Amino acid sequence: MKHLLPLAAAAALATAAATPASAATPIAGRYLTEDGAGVIVVGPCGNTVCGRLATILKSEPGAAKTDVNNADPALRTRPILGMPILSGFTDAGSDWRGRIYDPRNGKTYKSIVSRNADGSLKVKGCIAFFCQTQTWRPAK
Incomplete structure (x- = not known):
């Protein structure tokens, strides 16, 4: 019985260490990108948070309407509108961490x-x- 208490205490400390001490401020909402080209809607996607291109406000003349720059040929025909830009975001305590996709160059980056x-x-x-x-x- 003497050994159970230290083991239980160690398990509780390990669980506490794996959980962020504080939660990040929620980020759900509708956002205008810095260049004003589009509106991204951020919200829950299963167990994570994601953001999709909901509105295209500015596009270059003759710009492709599909994901032609994607490295994966199977994804090059998917429409830009509705495309996931932010994906897999999880609460990291003081911020959210996941991936961001740039359809202009077809690359995905780590994101905070x-x-x-x-x-x-x-x-x-x-x-x-x-x-x-x-x-x-x-x-708005």
Whole structure:
């Protein structure tokens, strides 16, 4: 019986260490991309959070309407509108971590997203430790 208490305490500490101490501020909503080209709707996707291109506001003349730059030939015919841009985001305590897809070059990057005090999203796309940051404003 003496050994059960230390084991139970160790198990409780291990569980606590695996769980973030605090939850990240929710990021669900509609956001205008920094360049004003589209509106991304962010919300739950199963056990994770994702974001889809809900509205195209600006496109270059003659721009493809499908994902022609995707490295996977099987995905090159999928429409840009409705495409998942953010995927697999999970609560990392102070922010959300997942992947971001750029249909302009067909590449996917590690991403870190957090909500700013003004309700905008700070969206980072990273290759190794080099990151590019954008601010997405709430869409009306």
